[in-house]
Amino acid sequence: MPRFLDHFPKLRHIPAWFPFGGFKKYARESRILIEDLVTRPFVQVQKDMAEGIARPSYVHDLLSARNEEGHSEDINNEFAETVKWTAGSMYGACAETTYLTMTCLVMVMAMYPEKQALAKAELDQLLCVTRLPTIADRGSLPYIEALIHETLRWHIALPCSLPRRTAKADEYRGYHIPEGTIVLPNVWSIGREGYDDSEEFRPERFLGNGEPGYVFGFGRRLCPGRLLAMNSLFIMVSYILASFEIAKDMDADRNEIPIQPKYRDGLIRCVSSSVSRGYILG
Numbered sequence: 409m410p411r412f413l414d415h416f417p418k419l420r421h422i423p424a425w426f427p428f429g430g431f432k433k434y435a436r437e438s439r440i441l442i443e444d445l446v447t448r449p450f451v452q453v454q455k456d457m458a459e460g461i462a463r464p465s466y467v468h469d470l471l472s473a474r475n476e477e478g479h480s481e482d483i484n485n486e487f488a489e490t491v492k493w494t495a496g497s498m499y500g501a502c503a504e505t506t507y508l509t510m511t512c513l514v515m516v517m518a519m520y521p522e523k524q525a526l527a528k529a530e531l532d533q534l535l536c537v538t539r540l541p542t543i544a545d546r547g548s549l550p551y552i553e554a555l556i557h558e559t560l561r562w563h564i565a566l567p568c569s570l571p572r573r574t575a576k577a578d579e580y581r582g583y584h585i586p587e588g589t590i591v592l593p594n595v596w597s598i599g600r601e602g603y604d605d606s607e608e609f610r611p612e613r614f615l616g617n618g619e620p621g622y623v624f625g626f627g628r629r630l631c632p633g634r635l636l637a638m639n640s641l642f643i644m645v646s647y648i649l650a651s652f653e654i655a656k657d658m659d660a661d662r663n664e665i666p667i668q669p670k671y672r673d674g675l676i677r678c679v680s681s682s683v684s685r686g687y688i689l690g
Contacts, residue, residue: 446496450488467495502633504676505565506640511679512563513555513645516609517654519667523611524654527555531650541646543639549646553619554611556641561620562609567596567677569625598622 424432449467456462457471470491517524530551535541546553571590578585585591599620600606603613614620624631631637648654656664672678 442496445500446492449499450492450495466498467491498633498636501631502637502640506637506644508565508676508678509556509559509563509641510644513559513641514648514654515667515669515679516559516562517649518656519669520609521655523555523609524649526611527551527649531646535650540650541643543643545646546639546642549642550615551611552642552646552649554614556638556645557614557619558609558611560623561599561614563677563679564596564599564623565676566623567594568592568675569595570629572629593626595622 422432453462453465453467453471457468462468471488474487517527530549531541534545534548541549569592571592574585574587574589574591577587599622621634624634624637656667659665669679
């Protein structure tokens with residue numbers, strides 16, 4: 409319904425009791441959740457700053473600089489609102505897509521044990537089973553990087569990216585696109601273009617061969633958190649593979665249960681919870 413309202417904004421005036429007006433209750437509940445999501449961490453940073461125990465962060469740095477200028481850090485002022493919402497949007501935008509990518513990566517490690525073995529061998533050779541990896545190791549673990557890139561391509565969390573609105577009229581392959589048209593980029597198709605084996609999970613295609621940067625958007629809508637996302641994925645993937653063996657679950661007769669990837673429909677492509685129960689960490 410929210411996407412439908414983007415195309416027909418006047419429908420927002422429908423009373424809640426009117427047929428199909430139930431989205432208003434959903435919107436009110438969602439607004440409360442989002443407000444809580446961005447406000448609670450902001451208030452916690454303020455509390456920690458007052459007690460002198462706040463750790464370095466985006467919010468801490470901005471509020472500290474503001475305080476040094478003699479301004480109030482009242483949560484209701486315009487500056488505080490801007491800091492609160494930008495911090496919340498950075499966390500919210502990165503957390504969900506990063507989580508979904510990790511869910512998919514763990515799933516494919518169970519589906520393709522030979523790829524997992526290659527990744528673990530690379531980690532063992534570098535770390536010698538004496539320590540856990542760090543961000544500084546990224547350049548020394550090309551297969552782990554390729555594994556992440558292939559997961560981003562194979563399972564694009566936002567198959568149609570995010571809606572754009574054309575700033576001016578354009579022509580594309582004989583089609584006239586008027587100014588102000590809402591456009592949904594087919595990122596899913598981009599990730600499969602040029603590959604004869606596009607449905608196969610093959611990290612080797614990214615060894616020394618760039619990365620699927622298109623999954624983070626393009627132009628003015630290029631994701632500003634892409635570097636944080638890649639660092640987060642690297643640390644989580646390398647930690648998990650250095651610490652665990654990921655395998656298919658087994659039935660009562662100790663036979664492996666095949667994994668059939670299934671996803672929930674929506675703007676964000678989620679691995680079905682029933683599938684995520686089909687593998688184990690050992």
